[in-house]
Amino acid sequence: MKKAPTIRDVAATAGVSVSVVSRVLNPDSGPVAPAKRQDVLRVIDELGYRPRAAARELSAGHALTIGLVVTDLSNPFFARLADRIVWEARSHGIQVVLMTTQEDPHLEADSLDTLLDRSVSGVIATPTGGNIEKWARLQDLGVNVVFVDRTIDELTDVDVVSIENFDSAKRSTEYLIGLGHTRIALVTGPRSTSTGRARINGYRAAHQDASLAVDPLLIRDVPFRGDSGGDAVGSLLAMPQPPTCLIVANTAQVQSSVRRLVQTGIRIPEELSVIVFDDNPWTELMSPPLSVIRQPLDMLAVHSLELVLGRMQGKLSDGPRLIEVKADFLARNSCAPLAQTAIH
Structure with missing residues (x-):
């Protein structure tokens, strides 16, 4: 079965960056030159690209939903981190779907499939280190991913927030x-x-x-x-x-x-x-x-939300961001x- 076109496919065909396509899909997120906007809209029509529900929510002003994937809620660090991220998200009017993987790549894979079905706008996650193809696919489908605390070396274009x-x-x-x-x-x-x-x-x-x-x-x-x-x-x-x-x-x-x-x-x-x-x-x-x-749990939560929200709104330039917070x-x-x- 032929794979559905992704936001990256649209960007590549139109010769623009993913952030430009995101701004076209979300008119309030930033300016786009009229000619470039027409090119992107033409490619979207030609490829039959269907913007995810998340993008439609953004442009319609509806409440956004993000996924939060943590490895182990029995670990006090991740329990407190999840609590801070949920609190921070709610302060921005963002709903959170919380998933836990218990350090199991198979459970993580199921969680990612569930989040795709839920059409979340973005995902903040502490990855197990596996499921490289699934994480990449999530990005290809236009989902903004931010890794917190850990990263995956093979995925070089994911935003990361961690301590030093x-x-x-x-x-x-x-x-x-x-x-x-x-x-x-x-x-x-x-x-x-x-x-x-x-x-x-x-x-x-x-x-x-x-x-x-x-x-x-x-x-x-x-x-x-x-x-x-x-x-x-x-x-x-x-x-x-x-x-x-x-x-x-x-x-x-x-x-x-x-x-x-x-x-x-x-x-x-x-x-x-x-x-x-x-x-x-x-x-x-x-x-x-x-x-x-x-x-610094508060800083990890704040930076994670700022990154995923900035990506969803098309306010960040292309290229991954790495934020390392100093621990005391x-x-x-x-x-x-x-x-x-x-x-x-």
Whole structure:
């Protein structure tokens, strides 16, 4: 069966950008030269292109609907992020269809099919890393896609909003190196994800800048679901030469990792300095309070909505946007100089 023409097909045939076609479809979103507008309308007629319901909603002034695809609502970070995005969308009069994939590419594929059937105007998503063709198809059909927190390297024309993952991991590692530590353990997300790779690279860069060798056994990339963080921590502590400090850069595994530390009775920071990527209130209530990388959820939500809304209204120029938001490093009492750490 012949595929229906997409907004990209119209742009290519008319010799204009996708944003110009979008402005033709949505007259209030920006000016288009009369001759160019006629060319685009002619191509739309020749190709039989049917603008999606989203575009018609825009031009008619009806309420817009976007899809929000998050990987795991049991992860406190994504639960809070989804809440902030929904709140921000409602402040713009935008309705949200929320889907969760539970880190499963198959569920993600089903979610994308559902969103296509719902004719959403745009999608904000934390991708699993799979379904490259489906994500590309979604864009080809004129759906504006913004990735938040993670990205997919193969999809080079998608807008992305994330924290400075490389910088956050590098700053955390540099802080511990500055305290005299040389055996720094890192528990992070899977290397198959952009966040996992960036945080490992930041960790490595800090070692390289300090002329320290990296022990690959101290790097544990673990799944987001389950209790693999705790298992990784137990394995690290059981090493013949265990680490003197720990960075948990997998937000979903922070609780599991800290639980294992409490269960083993290890003293923080006397026996182990600890930094976690989390901004839950409980991290400050720990004894001692944990040093954290605080991820700015509000800024991630605001920028994601601004990008998807700007695309829908044809107000952004062609080419993908990458917005990296700086995360705060809050040094509390869970880290101590190596000289004060009882090496075990």
